[in-house]
Amino acid sequence: MFYTHNSSIRNLIRRAIMVFASLAMIIGLSACSDESKVAKVDGKSGSTNVVKAQIVLKVGYDGVAGEPLDLGMQRWKEELENRTHGRISLELYPSASLGEKNSILERMQQGEHLATVVDGASLYAMGAYDLGVLYGPYLFNNWDEALRLVDSKWTKAQFDKLSREHNIRVISFDWCYGVRHLLTTRPITKFSELQGLRIRTPMNDIQYRTWQTFGTEPTKMPATKVLAALRNKEIDAVERPIATIYAGGFYKAASYLLKTAHVYDLSGVAVSNAFWQSLSTSDQEIFKQSCDRAAKFFNVVQMAEEHAALKHLIAAGVTVTEPSPQFFRDINTAARSFYARRDVSEHWTPGLYYQTVNAKTVPWSYYTGNGLDPETGSLKK
Numbered sequence: 402m403f404y405t406h407n408s409s410i411r412n413l414i415r416r417a418i419m420v421f422a423s424l425a426m427i428i429g430l431s432a433c434s435d436e437s438k439v440a441k442v443d444g445k446s447g448s449t450n451v452v453k454a455q456i457v458l459k460v461g462y463d464g465v466a467g468e469p470l471d472l473g474m475q476r477w478k479e480e481l482e483n484r485t486h487g488r489i490s491l492e493l494y495p496s497a498s499l500g501e502k503n504s505i506l507e508r509m510q511q512g513e514h515l516a517t518v519v520d521g522a523s524l525y526a527m528g529a530y531d532l533g534v535l536y537g538p539y540l541f542n543n544w545d546e547a548l549r550l551v552d553s554k555w556t557k558a559q560f561d562k563l564s565r566e567h568n569i570r571v572i573s574f575d576w577c578y579g580v581r582h583l584l585t586t587r588p589i590t591k592f593s594e595l596q597g598l599r600i601r602t603p604m605n606d607i608q609y610r611t612w613q614t615f616g617t618e619p620t621k622m623p624a625t626k627v628l629a630a631l632r633n634k635e636i637d638a639v640e641r642p643i644a645t646i647y648a649g650g651f652y653k654a655a656s657y658l659l660k661t662a663h664v665y666d667l668s669g670v671a672v673s674n675a676f677w678q679s680l681s682t683s684d685q686e687i688f689k690q691s692c693d694r695a696a697k698f699f700n701v702v703q704m705a706e707e708h709a710a711l712k713h714l715i716a717a718g719v720t721v722t723e724p725s726p727q728f729f730r731d732i733n734t735a736a737r738s739f740y741a742r743r744d745v746s747e748h749w750t751p752g753l754y755y756q757t758v759n760a761k762t763v764p765w766s767y768y769t770g771n772g773l774d775p776e777t778g779s780l781k782k
Contacts, residue, residue, distance in 0.1 A: 430444070454482075454490035456684070458676065460516040461499025463624075468648060469706050471495045473699030477670075478693035485768045489684065491516075503527075509567045509673035516672040519571065520578070522605035530748035534757050535600060536607045538614075538736040541761065542666040544577055550761035551575055551667065570677040573692035574669030581664040586637050586655045592731035592769065600638040600692025601627050607745070612640075614739040615732065617687065624649065631655050636674070642666060642668065646705065647710035658714060658721045668695075702710045 460477075464470030471493070478491040499505060505517040506527055525533025534540065541547040550556055551574050560571045589595065596616040602608040604621050613620040620636060623661035624645075639651055640663070646652060670692050677685065709741045715721060724732075740754040741744065750756070 415555050426432055431679050440693065454502070455488055456489045456680075458490075458514060458516055458672065459492045459494060460670075461494040461497065461498060461502075461505045462518045463497050463502065464495055464497045464518075465648075467645070468495075469699055469703040470576075470578070472702055473695050476696035476698045477692055481687065482573055483685075484687055484691060489687070493547055493678060506569065506671075511583070512568070512675040513673055514676040514679070515637060516555075516676075518576070518668050519671045520668045521568075522603070522607040524563065524569075526605050527567060527569075529559070529567055529569075531750055531753055532559050532563065533745075534740075534749070534753055535667060536605075536664060537754075538611045538739055539733050540757065545782040546617045546761045547577075547665045547667050553760035555611070555756055558775075564674050564677075568674040570674045571669050572673045572677070572689050573685055573696050574667065575700075576668040576696045577703060578666040579644055579667045580662050580705060581640050581666055582646070583638060583640050583659045583661045583663075584651055584655045585657045586631065586658065588722070589659050590728070591724070591742050592728050592735070598638055599636045599769075600640065601636045601674060602628060604639070608664075610742060610745050611736075611739055614742065615735055621778055626670060629649060642707065643714070644706045644710045647713055651715050652717055652719050656719050658679050658719050660721065663732070663736070664774065673728060 443546075455677065460474060462470060462474065464474075474491070474493050474495070478493060481489045481491060497514070499517075500508075502517055502519075502523055503526065505515055506519070506523070509515050510519070510527075521533050521537075525536070535550070541550075549737030556574070560574070564570045582651055583589065583626070585598070589598075592615075598617040600612050600617045600619050601622045602619045604623065609619050609621055617638075622630060622636075627636075627639050628650055631651060639646075641649070641651070643658075646658070649712065652658075672688075680688065711721070746753070
């Protein structure tokens with residue numbers, strides 16, 4: 402499976418830039434308070450009444466206030482409150498102020514009415530092993546493939562299993578967090594030059610073992626320690642989406658960006674199954690629809706942010722390189738061996754990799770145009 406450029410993504414970037422200014426106005430109107438009270442205006446008297454929400458869900462996530470993920474959560478809060486006239490609300494806890502993700506997930510499993518952002522790596526870590534494949538290297542060539550897999554029967558069955566066995570309910574999993582690339586302190590032009598590279602990985606086994614497979618010397622490390630580690634020459638590299646590379650200031654200590662695109666980082670929103678079962682069927686639908694709408698908003702904002710961040714990195718003197726075809730052939734060959742590693746696949750259903758490859762396959766109608774949405778250029782759902 403080899404990396405390819407996707408014209409639909411480039412078109413989406415252009416559309417994202419065009420609408421970003423209007424989105425900024427929408428953001429300004431989004432609910433920014435974490436209070437579980439909503440102001441309503443009386444249509445006759447013009448007076449403002451404060452309505453106390455009947456259902457309140459606490460949502461914890463790592464993104465800091467004002468970043469795209471936080472704005473997406475604000476949009477979800479606004480959607481819920483508008484659709485239910487304040488009867489349902491969210492309390493937002495950015496910057497891990499509700500606790501680290503693993504801690505929140507444990508509390509959710511124990512029945513607390515909480516929500517957080519999850520991905521394949523974090524779900525693998527909690528024992529939902531098959532879902533870890535979603536974070537494997539070079540599983541996707543583009544967002545179209547990734548989103549098609551999320552819509553497949555295979556993924557829906559996995560989420561049902563997650564609910565039954567781990568008491569976690571995924572209500573939306575189409576948040577396109579970003580494409581992950583490699584930032585280094587020295588130029589990398591050949592796959593062989595990855596050998597021995599000291600790279601920081603997030604605190605999960607999927608990425609740690611991915612970079613072991615690529616021949617590097619990975620170190621699990623919290624994101625808050627990365628910049629200091631780069632400056633102190635404890636590590637040589639970090640892999641992250643472009644927007645977070647810029648926001649974290651990592652480019653100040655490592656000035657070579659190699660656009661490896663090794664992971665299309667899909668994320669989702671999950672709630673405790675206890676909370677989900679406490680909702681009526683109609684409220685469950687409201688939660689899902691509003692979260693999906695917030696994801697679409699987030700995806701546009703995030704893509705515009707990625708484009709702007711890349712321009713800022715170049716202006717700051719970062720050397721941005723597109724890997725050669727030979728580099729991609731070599732790293733994709735190595736990536737295939739990742740899925741056969743015993744310390745990764747020992748918990749997987751036999752043939753899992755091929756099941757997911759089949760589930761994400763884009764049908765011929767996509768290429769002939771019969772399955773395309775004329776407005777978005779994406780595959781019809």
